Amino acid sequence: MTASKAFGSGMVIQQRNLVEQVADFLTQAIISQQFAPGERLSEVQLARDLGVSRAPVREAARLLESRGLLVSQPRRGFFVRALDASELNDVFDLRLCLERHALARLVETYDTDKAQALRRQVDLMCEVALQDSESRKIEEDLVFHRMLIAFTGNRRLLKAFDDITHELRLCIALIGKTHADPDSIATSHWLLLDALASGDAERCREAIDYHIGVAQHYVVKGIGEA
Amino acid sequence: MTASKAFGSGMVIQQRNLVEQVADFLTQAIISQQFAPGERLSEVQLARDLGVSRAPVREAARLLESRGLLVSQPRRGFFVRALDASELNDVFDLRLCLERHALARLVETYDTDKAQALRRQVDLMCEVALQDSESRKIEEDLVFHRMLIAFTGNRRLLKAFDDITHELRLCIALIGKTHADPDSIATSHWLLLDALASGDAERCREAIDYHIGVAQHYVVKGIGEA
DNA sequence: CGATTGGCGACTGTCGACAGTTTGGAATCG
DNA sequence: CGATTCCAAACTGTCGACAGTCGCCAATCG
Incomplete structure (x- = not known):
């Protein structure tokens, strides 16, 4: 795809961050209940499954933590937020x-x-x-x-x-x-x-x-x- | 730079998360105006000055971003929040x-x-x-x-x-x-x-x-x- | 002389690896 | 047989390194 085409159709060139992509994926997975509430998420496994390294996964998880979709326990990792x-x-x-x-x-x-x-x-x-x-x-x-x-x-x-x-x-x-x-x-x-x-x-x-x-x-x- | 001074005098860090410590340091530095509003923060320089790697610095910066003390521009890094x-x-x-x-x-x-x-x-x-x-x-x-x-x-x-x-x-x-x-x-x-x-x-x-x-x-x- | 282009340096995004810690279960003891 | 101890596997926290990108400055062109 040429740049002019991208601009012509009003689409912004976005090599979106891996962090954002992972964040979107996790958000969708959580909202669609693919992860059970309270479930522990393994960084290494997520990274393997998504084909990326752990760094973007960690940053995305921190992002979702600030949004209240995940909670983190030190040295134990991230857990899917369970709402009562x-x-x-x-x-x-x-x-x-x-x-x-x-x-x-x-x-x-x-x-x-x-x-x-x-x-x-x-x-x-x-x-x-x-x-x-x-x-x-x-x-x-x-x-x-x-x-x-x-x-x-x-x-x-x-x-x-x-x-x-x-x-x-x-x-x-x-x-x-x-x-x-x-x-x-x-x-x-x-x-x-x-x-x-x-x-x-x-x-x-x-x-x-x-x-x-x-x-x-x-x-x-x-x-x-x- | 003040950062190297703060940690350079044999102050060994271990007990708490490096992320939290870096976040506290950055928070103090920002609030006490040691960083000018709008100033660009270099991850490598901060990491050098604090004697840690870039990973904790990045995570701490993300944390402060969610708290509104820093703003990030993709591919350009973090900037001290300037409030008008x-x-x-x-x-x-x-x-x-x-x-x-x-x-x-x-x-x-x-x-x-x-x-x-x-x-x-x-x-x-x-x-x-x-x-x-x-x-x-x-x-x-x-x-x-x-x-x-x-x-x-x-x-x-x-x-x-x-x-x-x-x-x-x-x-x-x-x-x-x-x-x-x-x-x-x-x-x-x-x-x-x-x-x-x-x-x-x-x-x-x-x-x-x-x-x-x-x-x-x-x-x-x-x-x-x- | 002003505008454009090319290259250089620095930086961010991402990666794989290592060390210390937690976990779950096996082995041991009362 | 139940409780405890201990160990191995897995995981997180942290690190150093590489590649692509951005900004700046000089060199070039009109």
């Missing part, structure tokens, strides 16, 4: 904390551009709810909520959200399926957008509390059953 | 977000044990304010606020706080001094404890908004002058 109901509630409580704040900030600077972008994302979510995979639905839902945070303009807030995003993916994936029929998605998210459009901070808070409360209840219940 | 006023406001806004939430949760479960522990910490802060170093004062202040978060029982919230703690240390250290006479410390923090004891959520929110607002104003102003 308590920690899961903690994660959703933190998510509530961040999104409440984001909405409180966002309602001050809400405009038609942002409203339009968010509405388009809800439309997209409804479309994928009809046909695509579960993981795709989850991903588009996370995109919507990430947009909410990003629109506040606070990068540090966004980073905090991105951090728990990985844990959220894990939580949600653990229960296997979402309650994602287009109707409930649309109503549930338009409620948020209406609250934002109204400019009423109190109403925004109620809307996000309800929205996340439903998701939390659903996931925690799902974990309890699993 | 905007990012600094973002950090304090996130801190406000977390502490507001913590107080809202804490006011529900506040009891005499927690009150006593917090009061003791304020007393300790007043003592240190009289004699100890600036960094010690900052540290004890952070301990107080960390206790607030920890008392909510939400570990994930605490981890998020610990993450920005490192950035906060950097921010505060950048302006070199604090407004830490015992009187203002006592009144400022007792206001928070009174609000908590009153059980009034609204009053708690006002108290923490004021408390953090003062700190933020002070630090942002300090940065502007520096």
